[in-house]
Amino acid sequence: MSGLVTGIAAADAGQRCLIISAGQSALHFFSGSFELYGCEGNPLEAIAGVGKEHPYSKLGVERIQRLAEEVPAFFGKMNISLVGNPTRNHYRITPLGVLKPAWLTMDEYARVEDVSQMPWKRVAICDIEGFLDFQPDFLASGCAERGVESTVIPISLPELERLRNNPTEMRATNIAKELTGDTLHRLAQKINQASGDVDAVLMPTVVGLLDAAAVEELKKQVDKPLHFVATMPPSVPGIRTQITLRKRFQELGGVYMLGDTVQSGTIVDGRLQSIRTANHGEVEFEADNFVLATGSFFSHGIVASSERVYEPILGLDIDASDERSEWYKRNLFEAQPYMTFGVATDSDFRVSHKGQTLSNVYAVGAVLSGCNPIKEGCGAGVAILTSLHVAQKITRK
Amino acid sequence: MNNEQHTNKQSFEQCVKCTICTVYCPVAAANPDYPGPKQAGPDLERYRLKNPRFYDDTLDLCLNCKRCEVACPSNVKIGDIILSARLKYSAKRPKLREYILANTDVMGSMATTFAPLVNASLKLPAVKNIMDRTLAIDHHRTMPTYSSQRFEAWFKQHAQAKQENFDRSVSYFHGCYVNYNHPKQGKDLVKILNAIGYGVHLLDKEKCCGVALISNKMEAQARRQAKVNINSIRRSVAAGRPVLTTSSTCTFTMRDEYPHVLGVDNADVREQIVLATKFIFEAVDAGRVKLAFREDYRKRIAYHTPCHMEKLGWSIYSTSLLRMIPGVEFMMLDSLCCGIAGTYGFKRENYPYSQKIGEPLFRQIKSLGVDLVATDCETCKWQIEMSTGVTVENPISILADALDVEQTMKLNK
Ligand SMILES: Cc1cc2nc3c(=O)[nH]c(=O)nc-3n(C[C@H](O)[C@H](O)[C@H](O)COP(=O)(O)OP(=O)(O)OC[C@H]3O[C@@H](n4cnc5c(N)ncnc54)[C@H](O)[C@@H]3O)c2cc1C
Numbered sequence: 031m032s033g034l035v036t037g038i039a040a041a042d043a044g045q046r047c048l049i050i051s052a053g054q055s056a057l058h059f060f061s062g063s064f065e066l067y068g069c070e071g072n073p074l075e076a077i078a079g080v081g082k083e084h085p086y087s088k089l090g091v092e093r094i095q096r097l098a099e100e101v102p103a104f105f106g107k108m109n110i111s112l113v114g115n116p117t118r119n120h121y122r123i124t125p126l127g128v129l130k131p132a133w134l135t136m137d138e139y140a141r142v143e144d145v146s147q148m149p150w151k152r153v154a155i156c157d158i159e160g161f162l163d164f165q166p167d168f169l170a171s172g173c174a175e176r177g178v179e180s181t182v183i184p185i186s187l188p189e190l191e192r193l194r195n196n197p198t199e200m201r202a203t204n205i206a207k208e209l210t211g212d213t214l215h216r217l218a219q220k221i222n223q224a225s226g227d228v229d230a231v232l233m234p235t236v237v238g239l240l241d242a243a244a245v246e247e248l249k250k251q252v253d254k255p256l257h258f259v260a261t262m263p264p265s266v267p268g269i270r271t272q273i274t275l276r277k278r279f280q281e282l283g284g285v286y287m288l289g290d291t292v293q294s295g296t297i298v299d300g301r302l303q304s305i306r307t308a309n310h311g312e313v314e315f316e317a318d319n320f321v322l323a324t325g326s327f328f329s330h331g332i333v334a335s336s337e338r339v340y341e342p343i344l345g346l347d348i349d350a351s352d353e354r355s356e357w358y359k360r361n362l363f364e365a366q367p368y369m370t371f372g373v374a375t376d377s378d379f380r381v382s383h384k385g386q387t388l389s390n391v392y393a394v395g396a397v398l399s400g401c402n403p404i405k406e407g408c409g410a411g412v413a414i415l416t417s418l419h420v421a422q423k424i425t426r427k
Numbered sequence: 428m429n430n431e432q433h434t435n436k437q438s439f440e441q442c443v444k445c446t447i448c449t450v451y452c453p454v455a456a457a458n459p460d461y462p463g464p465k466q467a468g469p470d471l472e473r474y475r476l477k478n479p480r481f482y483d484d485t486l487d488l489c490l491n492c493k494r495c496e497v498a499c500p501s502n503v504k505i506g507d508i509i510l511s512a513r514l515k516y517s518a519k520r521p522k523l524r525e526y527i528l529a530n531t532d533v534m535g536s537m538a539t540t541f542a543p544l545v546n547a548s549l550k551l552p553a554v555k556n557i558m559d560r561t562l563a564i565d566h567h568r569t570m571p572t573y574s575s576q577r578f579e580a581w582f583k584q585h586a587q588a589k590q591e592n593f594d595r596s597v598s599y600f601h602g603c604y605v606n607y608n609h610p611k612q613g614k615d616l617v618k619i620l621n622a623i624g625y626g627v628h629l630l631d632k633e634k635c636c637g638v639a640l641i642s643n644k645m646e647a648q649a650r651r652q653a654k655v656n657i658n659s660i661r662r663s664v665a666a667g668r669p670v671l672t673t674s675s676t677c678t679f680t681m682r683d684e685y686p687h688v689l690g691v692d693n694a695d696v697r698e699q700i701v702l703a704t705k706f707i708f709e710a711v712d713a714g715r716v717k718l719a720f721r722e723d724y725r726k727r728i729a730y731h732t733p734c735h736m737e738k739l740g741w742s743i744y745s746t747s748l749l750r751m752i753p754g755v756e757f758m759m760l761d762s763l764c765c766g767i768a769g770t771y772g773f774k775r776e777n778y779p780y781s782q783k784i785g786e787p788l789f790r791q792i793k794s795l796g797v798d799l800v801a802t803d804c805e806t807c808k809w810q811i812e813m814s815t816g817v818t819v820e821n822p823i824s825i826l827a828d829a830l831d832v833e834q835t836m837k838l839n840k
Pocket residue numbers: 031032033050051052053054055056057059060061062063064065290291292293323324325326328329330331343394395396397403408409410411413500
């Protein structure tokens with residue numbers, strides 16, 4: 031996601047951009063919400079207290095607020111409508127029915143502004159038979175704990191029965207492929223017949239894979255207000271977002287090369303001159319500026335061997351402990367030190383190689399050191415805001 | 428690299444079960460009977476290694492498009508795993524239909540000899556129905572037409588002699604399609620390369636790249652042909668001639684399927700097997716050659732990315748060349764499978780799925796009102812022409828049509 035956000039922002043400002051991506055990104059696990067900082071109340075206040083190695087400290091609270099306020103419009107241009115406010119967290123509902131703080135949530139998702147005051151008294155929860163990545167019972171008990179009554183309405187459609195031939199393939203994405211046109215219409219009818227007297231219908235995100243048309247259509251056809259709740263991955267809205275971002279980038283003239291891996295680069299006099307990729311062999315890609323948006327351990331942006339942690343493309347300087355014993359904490363639920371490992375950057379997010387800052391290479395998103403996205407709930411915030419910041423920096427250079 | 432190591436032992440254990448591959452599999456989208464890449468590939472491979480009885484014939488539904496591999500964030504060679512499992516475990520042996528469809532060169536040499544006759548009869552409804560009933564080759568298909576003069580014969584008669592006049596030279600792997608069905612594409616390449624100052628030679632010995640043999644499980648024959656080709660390519664490279672192609676599928680097969688699926692080592696020459704558009708683009712980009720275009724050339728052109736081109740990651744070269752032509756109004760189609768996948772879509776049991784897979788692409792093409800669709804794969808060409816009625820050309824042919832040959836020759840003197 032960081033790569034695409036940087037690319038779109040830069041291309042929109044007139045830069046010629048090329049993105050090389052080894053595979054799909056963490057957006058395929060998207061919960062429907064972006065987190066700025068996972069806390070009660072005002073995330074900016076919490077951010078003011080983070081350590082100086084944190085990417086947020088390099089941005090500064092003022093700039094974070096300014097950039098954060100640009101984000102809904104940035105996504106709005108692609109018809110991705112996000113609701114929320116950087117000075118006050120709201121809550122999203124997890125697939126297990128738990129409320130979690132969030133900064134921006136996609137409009138189609140269920141959202142709770144205030145934990146003490148749930149927006150509904152009675153809801154109907156759709157249960158797609160055979161679909162195991164969404165557990166209506168958990169959601170129902172989560173609702174009950176907060177005083178919301180719920181009824182679970184089982185839904186089966188012949189189109190979906192066919193998918194059940196292969197239980198492991200009864201996944202959100204495959205269901206979404208079926209739920210269009212007439213099938214969608216019959217789904218709406220079933221919901222309307224069974225939902226009864228409720229304030230809202232809650233439905234797993236199994237609609238609208240390639241574009242949001244099916245989501246809009248279903249909302250129109252269901253009589254009661256319809257809100258979506260995240261499923262376990264893969265995330266249908268996440269994939270749709272990925273496709274939409276890629277499309278937008280290409281419409282702005284950007285070139286997107288998927289399925290290729292950057293393997294090495296040539297550094298001359300403190301500048302990265304060119305890079306090489308697996309598919310293009312000896313061809314050297316040159317550019318005025320390079321942005322490293324390769325993510326963390328999960329996407330191989332940084333790699334751990336038995337004795338060290340390293341950045342695999344250029345061997346950039348890393349902020350990590352040399353002592354393996356310091357990588358983990360025994361208690362799995364404590365903040366894990368290795369989560370904060372990443373490439374070292376200066377105050378402008380420029381990376382360094384053997385102690386020397388590279389004047390034209392920036393790092394953004396999860397590859398950065400100094401934050402713990404899981405513990406702090408700051409993954410998307412760091413990804414989006416550092417990307418926008420670096421794109422603006424390059425454009426003004 | 429040994430095929431066993433590459434596909435089975437190493438890569439399937441990298442799978443993190445994210446199911447991203449299944450999202451992008453065109454077959455899983457169209458046919459609920461197909462288990463999808465995650466299950467057919469890494470999931471079941473674990474069981475197959477324990478007991479080959481876990482092999483499942485639905486794996487034959489895989490198109491070998493490799494779109495799953497392009498999408499996988501963990502670099503699992505899903506398509507290779509599935510294809511290797513098919514070759515290794517499938518009890519179904521190729522039948523007459525598979526021999527006919529897979530031996531594109533044998534069929535080609537017979538057909539070119541009787542071209543007008545064969546072309547006419549392949550169009551007859553009666554013949555199509557017989558093929559459908561006896562061979563299960565779907566009668567809806569428009570069969571490829573055959574040329575009466577093979578490319579090789581034309582080259583020897585009309586072009587070979589003057590190729591010695593150039594200081595720089597390349598070899599051309601023309602493939603079955605150019606040789607038997609569409610020699611013009613090969614002639615177009617010779618025209619361009621000669622204009623920019625390169626002589627063109629054929630390989631000592633060229634066999635069909637074997638892509639259809641592999642997908643129809645005729646592995647031994649495919650391996651024999653692969654060895655002949657790689658040996659010829661070695662001799663060409665030793666003589667200082669890189670080997671150019673005009674088909675993304677032949678290119679991909681010789682570069683990647685040879686070592687990964689057939690276990691034929693090509694590491695010493697792999698980088699020298701390149702698509703002609705890549706070769707020409709790089710030469711232009713580096714300033715080694717210049718192109719001049721006709722002023723009266725005007726066309727609205729949309730580019731379709733063949734699956735193997737997506738896997739190679741090379742569409743940027745073909746599209747950059749097309750964008751260089753001043754009279755071209757260029758459009759990029761969404762990168763989607765057209766559904767034919769070589770011989771796959773010719774089989775009766777696959778035909779409806781083949782068309783269903785291609786439907787979104789056909790719809791987009793029909794909506795754009797273009798003069799031509801450009802693409803680097805011959806089977807995509809058949810499929811798109813049959814399903815949309817829009818003419819499809821290889822970028823090399825478009826370039827050749829738009830080129831101002833005299834002016835280009837002057838620029839490259
Ligand atoms: C499983 C998971 C779920 C998450 N869910 C949420 C959520 O719901 N909400 C939220 O706010 N945050 C979430 N986060 C956190 C946050 O969204 C991510 O940290 C953020 O998306 C990071 O984006 P990124 O672009 O920096 O990295 P990534 O999304 O990891 O992308 C890195 C990209 O770089 C590519 N790449 C890596 N190496 C190379 C190379 N050598 N050559 C070419 N390409 C390469 C990868 O293929 C990948 O596409 C989640 C994170 C994870 C890991």
